[in-house]
Each structure stands twice: as structure tokens, then as C-alpha cells.
């Protein structure tokens with residue numbers, strides 16, 4: 001049925017030309033001036049697509065057929081790419097991924113933020129296009145999602161999977177024996193755990209039945225000394241089979257730092273337990289960022305691409321232009337890693353962080369590294385900024401995807417630090433916040449950094465200077 005509010009029909013099929021890529025990974029087509037997002041389509045492609053969701057401003061469509069493929073399209077190197085939610089752009093060469101990430105940042109700033117007269121620098125590329133992640137989380141499932149090849153194969157077990165999610169689903173897990181985003185050693189661990197669990201008859205947890213034992217396998221590998229930590233998350237305590245597994249891992253894979261068992265008895269599907277049992281070795285790995293060596297336990301937050309995290313922090317430091325006399329505020333400080341970099345070149349750093357565990361980690365990290373000029377304020381920073389003294393000369397902010405609360409942005413304008421360094425993992429909310437900051441600040445430099453090759457994710461560092469000094 002046609003509805004004058006929408007330029008497309010519900011479930012209607014259309015032939016569309018894909019112009020570019022959007023944040024989120026989908027191809028962007030236009031019907032007159034109405035935008036249609038087509039997942040899995042690439043720029044330069046003519047596709048047949050069916051409308052699955054329509055709104056007044058845009059629609060989302062499912063790709064049915066590629067009528068004219070893009071010259072940019074390449075065969076994805078990973079055999080799971082078609083079904084797995086881990087990567088979105090393996091069908092694009094890395095150089096093209098970077099070009100589109102730069103375009104996405106530029107267009108968001110222009111169209112959402114009204115920031116036009118600033119150059120968006122070329123994206124700082126990751127040295128590694130694959131095997132760049134220092135952490136991977138795999139899920140167990142009692143209902144394996146079968147790929148097209150597996151559907152007709154009766155020998156494939158249907159009641160066990162250890163792998164990754166089908167995009168946009170919480171319960172559909174495809175069996176993954178090899179993930180290109182992690183190292184070969186981590187893949188060896190993945191295979192051993194999968195084979196062992198099936199051989200020993202350990203039951204995977206069902207997200208619908210809430211029964212079963214094995215929930216997640218989380219692997220962490222240090223880019224610093226290669227130590228690999230294996231964390232098996234289970235629904236209840238039963239250490240004997242896991243101890244046996246730990247021994248096999250230590251025997252068959254070199255440089256295992258430790259094997260731990262987190263126990264999550266709650267229904268919430270998260271890989272964090274209420275209790276942790278050390279099965280063998282150490283309960284942490286060591287990772288190095290700049291001059292700092294951090295101990296990272298199973299449940300601590302840490303940047304997942306170590307090498308690029310260093311580049312990101314170096315960019316923050318360059319943009320902050322610290323002389324050693326400044327008071328610096330680090331908003332959304334996490335475990336205080338940026339704060340520690342800043343503290344080396346500032347008089348004083350105050351980090352603000354909501355998660356109590358992260359605040360404790362941050363304070364401990366600072367203590368261990370003998371950083372005495374950084375302190376951390378816990379709680380929602382919306383309610384902490386006003387009462388905190390001294391006010392900053394330079395402010396660094398690294399909010400979650402949702403960006404900053406509007407009141408926080410307006411408060412920053414009010415206290416007017418002479419420089420702001422905004423680190424963002426979402427160009428859309430970055431642009432929205434910059435639109436407000438632009439009332440007082442000039443956008444000097446925009447540097448995207450690629451932390452996540454093969455995905456649409458992009459980190460952006462922006463340097464802002466006060467238009468009129470206080």
C-alpha cells in the first residue's frame with residue numbers, strides 16, 4: 001500500500017545504485033532525495049533490494065541481488081564472512097575501507113555538526129589488517145546456526161557450537177574454528193577447547209533453556225610478551241574437567257599465561273562472572289602502552305588493538321600540547337590509561353569515571369607506576385564536574401558511543417578550557433557534540449585512527465581551541 005508519508009512501499013522491491021558507505025557499514029542509495037540503507041552492498045553497485053523498515057527520513061532494505069557488482073568488491077578472505085557478525089567489510093580492500101572511513105567522518109562533521117572548513121586527515125592505518133585483536137570473546141550454544149554448506153551435512157552436530165554471533169542476533173551462533181582477527185596461537189586454543197568440550201560431553205549453555213554448563217570462551221593475548229590468558233565462563237562451578245582442559249592447553253600451546261574460570265550464574269548473557277577460579281598459571285596478562293606495563297585480569301577493560309591504542313594516545317598527547325604546568329581533566333577515563341600519559345606532561349590530571357571497578361583500577365595503575373599527580377573521581381560525571389576544583393586548562397574527553405550529555409557539553413563551554421581533545425568512537429555523536437562546542441571553539445584538526453580493520457568502526461581524535469582566550 002502506498003502511503004504519501006513514505007516515498008517507498010512497505011516490502012517494495014527496488015533497483016538501487018549505491019553511492020557510498022554509512023557508519024554502521026551499510027551501502028547508501030538515494031531515491032530522489034530519500035536515503036535507503038542497503039546492508040552488504042558496496043559503492044558503485046547496482047542492486048535489487050527489498051524495503052524492510054521505512055521511516056520518514058530514510059529506509060532500510062535487504063540486499064536481494066547484485067545486478068552490477070562494484071569494481072571495489074573483493075572475495076572476503078574469511079570463509080565465515082557471509083554469516084558472521086564480527087567483520088563487515090572484508091569484501092573491501094583495506095585501502096578502500098580507510099578511504100570510506102575518512103569520508104564517513106568528513107560527512108558526519110559536515111552534515112550533522114555543520115563543521116565544513118576543516119581538513120579530515122587520512123586515517124592512521126593499522127599495521128595489521130588481520131590478527132590485530134588482543135581479546136576475543138566466543139560464545140557456546142546448544143543450537144548451532146548452520147551455514148548454507150552445513151545445512152545438508154548430517155554429520156554436523158546441531159546441539160553444540162563455539163563461535164560468533166550471526167549479526168543482530170543474540171541466540172544464533174555459528175561454529176568458528178579459525179578467526180582471522182586473532183593470532184594462530186589463539187586459534188589453536190579455540191580449536192582445542194571446542195574439541196575437548198565435545199569429546200568430554202560438556203554441555204553448552206542454552207540462552208532459551210538457561211540450562212547447560214559452558215557459556216563463553218574469552219581469550220586475551222599480550223602484544224607485549226605474547227602471554228595468552230584463557231577464560232572459560234560457565235554457568236556453575238565444576239572445576240575437574242576444566243583443570244584437565246587447562247593442563248592440555250599448557251601442554252599443547254606455548255606461552256599460556258594462565259587459565260581461569262569465571263562463573264556467571266545469572267541469566268544475563270555476559271562473559272563476566274560473580275566468581276573467578278584460577279585453574280592454572282596466572283590470573284592476568286601483562287600489556288604495555290608507551291612506557292607503562294599494565295596487569296590485565298580477565299574482567300578488566302583494555303583497548304583491544306594495543307598497537308593502535310598507542311597511536312591513538314600519541315595523537316591525544318600531540319593535540320593536548322602540554323607544557324607541564326596545566327591542570328588537565330580526563331573525562332570518561334576508564335582505567336585511567338590516557339590520564340597516565342597526560343600526567344607525564346601536566347601539573348595535575350583529574351580523571352572522571354562512572355564504573356567503580358574502573359576507578360579502582362585507575363587508582364591502582366597510577367600507584368603502581370608512581371604517577372602521583374593524577375586522581376580519579378567516581379560517579380556520573382554530569383554531577384561531578386561542577387563541584388570539582390581546580391577547573392581545567394586542557395580537557396580530554398573520550399565518551400562512550402552515545403557521546404556526551406548535552407549538559408556536559410554546555411558546561412564545558414561555560415568553564416572554557418583553552419584546549420579540548422575529543423576522542424570519539426562514533427562520528428555521529430561526535431558531530432552532534434561539536435555543533436555545540438563550535439559556539440566557543442574552533443575545530444583545528446581531525447585525525448581518524450583505525451583501531452578495527454575489516455569493520456566499519458572508526459575512532460576520531462579532534463583538537464579544538466578556544467576562539468577567544470579567557
Ligand SMILES: C[S@@+](CC[C@H](N)C(=O)[O-])C[C@H]1O[C@@H](n2cnc3c(N)ncnc32)[C@H](O)[C@@H]1O
Nearest residue numbers: 332333334352353354355379380381398399400
Ligand atoms: C570509551 S570508554 C573510555 C576509555 C578510556 N578513555 C580508555 O582509553 O581506556 C568510556 C568510559 O566512559 C565511562 N562512562 C560512561 N558514562 C559515564 C558517565 N556518565 N560518567 C562517567 N563515566 C562514564 C564508561 O564506564 C567507560 O569507561
